[in-house]
Amino acid sequence: MADQDNNSIAFVATEVIPESPPPARETGVVKWLRENLFSSVTNTILTVLALALIYLVLKSTMPWILNGLWTTSSLAECREILDGTTGACFSVLTERWNQLIYGFKYPVEEYWRPNLAFLLMLVAIAPVLFFDLPRKLLIVTALFPFVAFWLIWGGTILAPLIALIGFIVAGAFFQKFGRNNFALGFFGAIVIALAIWSIGGSMIPEGASENALLPAVPSRDLGGFMLNMMLGLTCVSLSVPLGIALALGRQSNMPLIKGICVVFIEFVRGVPLITLLFVASVMLSYFFPPDATVDLFLRVVIMITLFSAAYIAEVVRGGLAALPKGQYEAADSLGLDYPQAMRLIILPQALKISIPGIVNVAVGLFKDTTLVSVISMFDLVGMIRGPILASTEWNGVYWELFGFAAALFFVVCYGISQYSQWLERKLHKGH
Amino acid sequence: MSELMSDREIDRSKMHVGSEVAIQIANMNKWYGSFHVLRDINLTVHEGERIVIAGPSGSGKSTLIRCINRLEEHQSGDIVVDGIELTNDLKNIDKIRSEVGMCFQHFNLFPHLTILENCTLAPIWVRKTPKKEAEEIAMHFLEKVKIPEQADKYPGQLSGGQQQRVAIARSLCMKPRIMLFDEPTSALDPEMIKEVLDTMIELAEEGMTMLCVTHEMGFARQVANRVIFMDQGQIVEQNEPEEFFNNPKSERTQLFLSQILGH
Ligand SMILES: Nc1ncnc2c1ncn2[C@@H]1O[C@H](COP(=O)(O)OP(=O)(O)OP(=O)(O)O)[C@@H](O)[C@H]1O
Numbered sequence: 132m133a134d135q136d137n138n139s140i141a142f143v144a145t146e147v148i149p150e151s152p153p154p155a156r157e158t159g160v161v162k163w164l165r166e167n168l169f170s171s172v173t174n175t176i177l178t179v180l181a182l183a184l185i186y187l188v189l190k191s192t193m194p195w196i197l198n199g200l201w202t203t204s205s206l207a208e209c210r211e212i213l214d215g216t217t218g219a220c221f222s223v224l225t226e227r228w229n230q231l232i233y234g235f236k237y238p239v240e241e242y243w244r245p246n247l248a249f250l251l252m253l254v255a256i257a258p259v260l261f262f263d264l265p266r267k268l269l270i271v272t273a274l275f276p277f278v279a280f281w282l283i284w285g286g287t288i289l290a291p292l293i294a295l296i297g298f299i300v301a302g303a304f305f306q307k308f309g310r311n312n313f314a315l316g317f318f319g320a321i322v323i324a325l326a327i328w329s330i331g332g333s334m335i336p337e338g339a340s341e342n343a344l345l346p347a348v349p350s351r352d353l354g355g356f357m358l359n360m361m362l363g364l365t366c367v368s369l370s371v372p373l374g375i376a377l378a379l380g381r382q383s384n385m386p387l388i389k390g391i392c393v394v395f396i397e398f399v400r401g402v403p404l405i406t407l408l409f410v411a412s413v414m415l416s417y418f419f420p421p422d423a424t425v426d427l428f429l430r431v432v433i434m435i436t437l438f439s440a441a442y443i444a445e446v447v448r449g450g451l452a453a454l455p456k457g458q459y460e461a462a463d464s465l466g467l468d469y470p471q472a473m474r475l476i477i478l479p480q481a482l483k484i485s486i487p488g489i490v491n492v493a494v495g496l497f498k499d500t501t502l503v504s505v506i507s508m509f510d511l512v513g514m515i516r517g518p519i520l521a522s523t524e525w526n527g528v529y530w531e532l533f534g535f536a537a538a539l540f541f542v543v544c545y546g547i548s549q550y551s552q553w554l555e556r557k558l559h560k561g562h
Numbered sequence: 563m564s565e566l567m568s569d570r571e572i573d574r575s576k577m578h579v580g581s582e583v584a585i586q587i588a589n590m591n592k593w594y595g596s597f598h599v600l601r602d603i604n605l606t607v608h609e610g611e612r613i614v615i616a617g618p619s620g621s622g623k624s625t626l627i628r629c630i631n632r633l634e635e636h637q638s639g640d641i642v643v644d645g646i647e648l649t650n651d652l653k654n655i656d657k658i659r660s661e662v663g664m665c666f667q668h669f670n671l672f673p674h675l676t677i678l679e680n681c682t683l684a685p686i687w688v689r690k691t692p693k694k695e696a697e698e699i700a701m702h703f704l705e706k707v708k709i710p711e712q713a714d715k716y717p718g719q720l721s722g723g724q725q726q727r728v729a730i731a732r733s734l735c736m737k738p739r740i741m742l743f744d745e746p747t748s749a750l751d752p753e754m755i756k757e758v759l760d761t762m763i764e765l766a767e768e769g770m771t772m773l774c775v776t777h778e779m780g781f782a783r784q785v786a787n788r789v790i791f792m793d794q795g796q797i798v799e800q801n802e803p804e805e806f807f808n809n810p811k812s813e814r815t816q817l818f819l820s821q822i823l824g825h
Pocket residue numbers: 594597599617618619620621622623624625626
């Protein structure tokens with residue numbers, strides 16, 4: 132230290148330093164390029180290689196896409212017009228559009244019904260996805276499953292009506308008794324719902340569906356991308372609550388409940404989905420009463436739901452474990468009971484942590500709905516592999532068809548992933 | 563430590579000890595596995611008493627006050643809070659918890675709720691207070707702890723001292739008859755310690771029954787009417803603060819006091 136500084140260890144600020152703006156950032160395209168793409172020799176080489184790769188990919192695909200034909204009526208005609216030049220036969224998509232979307236048995240004059248159901252779906256999921264929308268819209272969400280069921284399957288309106296009444300009465304019962312005694316409310320509600328459904332079901336007259344307002348369409352006539360959407364939406368919305376319940380059950384102090392949940396989760400996670408689907412298609416009928424013909428669609432929904440619920444349970448368990456113990460203790464010390472503490476304090480935080488994982492499972496589930504083509508259901512992939520590729524007109528148009536299927540799934544899954552990122556940002560509350 | 567204490571006169575007009583018993587602990591024992599954490603605890607707390615629990619780390623102070631609202635379960639002996647015996651009956655436990663407020667070392671506010679929602683949650687769901695009324699009560703107590711202007715912020719946006727005051731307000735919104743504090747100031751910077759202690763002093767002045775685990779000996783001197791010293795899971799000594807600090811009887815207390823005060 133210099134001599135003259137010896138006695139200046141003590142320091143008192145004599146003036147307040149005024150606030151000043153941060154230094155201006157240098158900008159410009161050239162600067163960005165230099166800093167990010169060509170900052171070093173290795174970086175430059177990698178940049179050049181990457182550009183070359185992109186060029187090669189585009190060079191081989193672009194002529195095929197741009198030269199594609201959209202209006203021919205068969206592969207032979209398409210080949211003839213192309214006359215040896217590269218080009219895609221997208222006309223299979225336009226010509227078989229209805230089959231790709233609705234399957235090949237859904238009556239053409241009834242296409243408006245799934246279309247309407249699709250529009251209603253957009254309204255119904257909006258308030259679930261975006262909390263800022265008016266809460267009254269949730270009524271649409273609650274009614275949607277019953278309306279959609281009636282629209283898509285048609286037949287007597289009594290069936291969805293009885294289902295709805297069962298839910299309403301059970302819900303009202305739970306509201307009234309569940310507050311004081313959770314177990315009584317919960318199991319009472321289940322018993323009441325089952326009773327209403329079985330009594331109501333037996334009261335529907337035999338031929339009720341025959342002259343119904345909307346002609347009945349059996350499940351085996353569903354197909355195409357519509358079937359994937361239906362399976363995906365139904366299974367996701369069922370498996371999230373079931374997964375949460377399983378995760379809570381796994382944390383429970385009651386050994387029996389805990390044991391059941393652990394065994395279930397571990398068993399389902401250890402089995403490939405495809406085997407579960409085979410079980411659904413051939414064996415599950417053993418578990419139902421012999422005279423009940425349980426619909427294949429329902430059996431598949433049960434299996435996919437159970438499968439993804441096990442995964443969601445594990446994701447949610449991770450979220451629950453990540454919460455500090457203090458949150459449970461604070462909720463307890465305020466006198467909240469278990470359902471309240473879970474619903475108001477623990478789950479909102481745990482689910483927020485679990486969003487990426489749940490979305491991951493949901494995206495996977497949606498893509499896995501194509502596996503039903505293996506048990507001869509005609510979903511999008513089933514349609515392509517079966518009726519379309521087997522037809523004489525379009526035998527051999529692989530790239531266009533599977534590319535289309537991939538693109539459809541990509542759009543939906545990318546949308547889901549963007550939504551989840553938006554949601555995470557929105558829920559971030561400065562902690 | 564003591565120089566942080568309030569410089570103002572403490573108003574003792576309402577700080578009288580009633581004759582009603584608020585908490586009665588008799589021959590209580592607790593084990594963690596085979597480790598005997600609490601040994602034969604006997605303690606009677608009267609309405610309006612302000613008790614400070616002191617003792618070395620690991621002596622079981624937290625465990626003791628956490629047994630009072632059943633965050634920990636005791637294995638033998640009796641605990642009676644406000645006339646209700648603590649058993650495995652969930653109804654009783656929830657009832658006691660709604661009468662006993664608790665403040666933690668790490669505040670434990672709910673980070674996903676605003677300050678106001680933190681304060682109204684339990685009144686609305688446990689006491690079934692209408693939302694409007696619960697918000698009025700919450701604002702009243704937030705004013706009392708001097709942070710009404712933060713009501714719409716989230717806990718993560720507040721300083722430690724502010725968070726702890728919110729935690730106190732959150733407990734008070736349930737209008738508890740007894741308040742438990744587990745080292746409410748030991749995660750705080752000195753400047754914030756004072757604001758939290760001031761809040762606690764005000765509470766004491768209003769006649770609240772309080773049990774505080776704390777290392778703030780200045781607070782104990784000024785506010786407590788009884789100091790309890792624990793070591794190795796046992797209540798070793800209890801006395802009025804004046805006697806306790808000036809004339810400790812047990813050797814272990816003397817050693818503890820010389821360590822904590824005597825540098
Ligand atoms: N969940 C637990 N399982 C096993 N042992 C525990 C558990 N919690 C606390 N202990 C032990 O019990 C003893 C008492 O803990 P306690 O937290 O009551 O001490 P304390 O007096 O509050 O200490 P401090 O001043 O450090 O907070 C300690 O020895 C601790 O290691």
